[in-house]
Amino acid sequence: MxxxxxxxxxxxxxxxxxxxxxxxxxxxxxxxxxxxxxxxxxxxxxxxxxxxxxxxxxxxxxxxxxxxxxxxxxxxxxxxxxxxxxxxxxxxxxxxxxxxxxxxxxxxDLSTLLNKIQLILNNKKENQKLAEDVEEMQSGFMTALNMGAETDQVTNFIEQCLVAKNYDQLLNAFFESMQGFNLKTVAQIRSKDEVLTINSSWKSLPLEQELMLKAQFDGRILEFDQRMFINYESFSLLVKNSPIEDPDLVGRLRDHLAVIANACDFRIKAIGTEINLQSHLEIASFFKKTTQSIEKINKGLDADNKKAISISHSLGQRIEEKLIFLGLEEDQEKILMEIIDTSTNDLSLLMEKQSEIKDTLGDIVQQMNQTLGKI
The missing domain is CATH 3.40.50.2300 (Response regulator)
Structure with missing residues (x-):
């Protein structure tokens, strides 16, 4: 061979x-x-x-x-x-x-032929590398776009969670958010007076309630194949169709769902009990944890943005340096440049959207602080 x-x-x-x-x-x-x-x-x-x-x-x-x-x-x-x-x-x-x-x-001349052959082979390698770079850039864009959409889901839920006046409103907001993530879930609310277990079909199944009551003491996050439990003192959620074929997505969902479950736990306590000094401290702790979780999400977004910008910048330089040697026809050069221009514009729009998301998160934190000041 x-x-x-x-x-x-x-x-x-x-x-x-x-x-x-x-x-x-x-x-x-x-x-x-x-x-x-x-x-x-x-x-x-x-x-x-x-x-x-x-x-x-x-x-x-x-x-x-x-x-x-x-x-x-x-x-x-x-x-x-x-x-x-x-x-x-x-x-x-x-x-x-x-x-x-x-x-x-x-x-x-045979030496000219050999040079021509080597040039063609080199250009083929460059074209292949260029195609791989474009694919990597597009993949980076898609990941960043998906993360932006996921952060939107978390942001929208927290906004609704803060104004939920009862458990029904809270569960409505929760299942709407889970639908946005394409997840089949079960939510369990545990108050001093009752245990309420509801799945995304708005049914209460005894087996699901028993399973979640047992799982609440086995750790903050439990994962078994496609099932994921996230437990807080007054709230637990069960994901029944975790996308285990995509480990990166599962990792992001784990972070997002922990923020959502923490917010539910806070709101359940606010709805079910009179807020006293201890409640005030719990709210402050929730604010801190939520802010830290949001910062973690934003750091992930920033890292992906930097990677996408770096790939885009590097690709632009490679194209400018190699375009003259690739032997492309004028219409081929035009198509390639249109692809790069479109991807660059998509990146700019994505970054503008993420800036809006960060502003919204800032408003949420400000609203939390104002609420805390009234207690």
């Missing part, structure tokens, strides 16, 4: 094939075929990096072969270099119109 790039030589003249094989053998793996049909048949089960293709051949000529290669989704990225005795300007234009990547006369 060799790690050398595979070069296919297609020429009906055996002497030409032997000459090219001899020139390429030290650096590349080669295969020689003698007709366009043989070439197309071979490509159905294997692909070379580059095809050195004669133009004048019996049956399918080189232009027809190249056109079929470039029209096929499975083979369109194979580089085709015409090597032909037909070397006029019209001949070259016909070769490029057929989809060829380069066009050389048969009298070309």
């Amino acid at each position: 060799t790690n050398k790039p595979l070069i296919m030589i297609v020429d009906d003249e055996s002497a030409n094939c032997k000459l090219l094989v001899k020139a390429l053998a030290s650096q590349y793996e080669t295969i020689t075929l003698h007709s366009g049909k043989e070439c197309l048949d071979y490509l159905t089960h294997d692909q070379p990096e580059i095809i050195l293709l004669d133009v004048m051949m019996p049956g399918l000529n080189g232009h027809e072969v190249c056109s079929q290669i470039k029209k096929n989704e499975a083979t369109k990225n194979i580089s085709v270099v015409f090597i032909s005795a037909l070397d006029t300007l019209d001949d070259r234009l016909n070769g490029y119109n057929a989809g060829g990547d380069d066009y050389l006369g048969k009298s070309v």
Whole structure:
């Protein structure tokens, strides 16, 4: 098994094939075929990096072969270099119109051919790296966008939680938030007078109530496959469909749900008991924990923003440095730049949205402080 790039030589003249094989053998793996049909048949089960293709051949000529290669989704990225005795300007234009990547006369110096091949291989590597960078940048954008939407859910819930006047209003806000996370959940409220266990279908099942009553003493956060328990003194939640196939999302949900459960615990105590000095201290502790949790979420957002900006900036520099060497057509350059411009605009809009979220969180903290001052 060799790690050398595979070069296919297609020429009906055996002497030409032997000459090219001899020139390429030290650096590349080669295969020689003698007709366009043989070439197309071979490509159905294997692909070379580059095809050195004669133009004048019996049956399918080189232009027809190249056109079929470039029209096929499975083979369109194979580089085709015409090597032909037909070397006029019209001949070259016909070769490029057929989809060829380069066009050389048969009298070309072999060292020039080797340089051309190496340049094409280098450009293919650069294009692949560029595609990977674009994919990574888009993935970073999507993660940041998702985190922004998740933070919105937490923010909206806390706003509703603070003004909930009874358990029904609190549970309505809770299940609305869980629906935004696409989670099937069970909520349990434990007050001095009652234990209320309700699932997202607004049903109370004895088995779920018993399970959550037992789990409340087994730790703050418990996870069993797709099930996640988060326990506070007066409130517990059970997630029944945790997205365990996405560990990063599970990690973010764990943080978000802990904030939400903590807020529920605080509001249940405020609804169910007269707020005294001890309650005042508990509220202050809740404010601190909530602020810390929100700061943790914001730090994660900031880190992803910096990463996305870094990737975008690096990609822009790479494109400016490499664009001239990639040999792209004008319309290809335009499409690539439009992709980058669109992604950059998306990033700017995302950062504006996150700035609004941070302002909203600041208003929430201010509202909490005002509420605390009235106690």
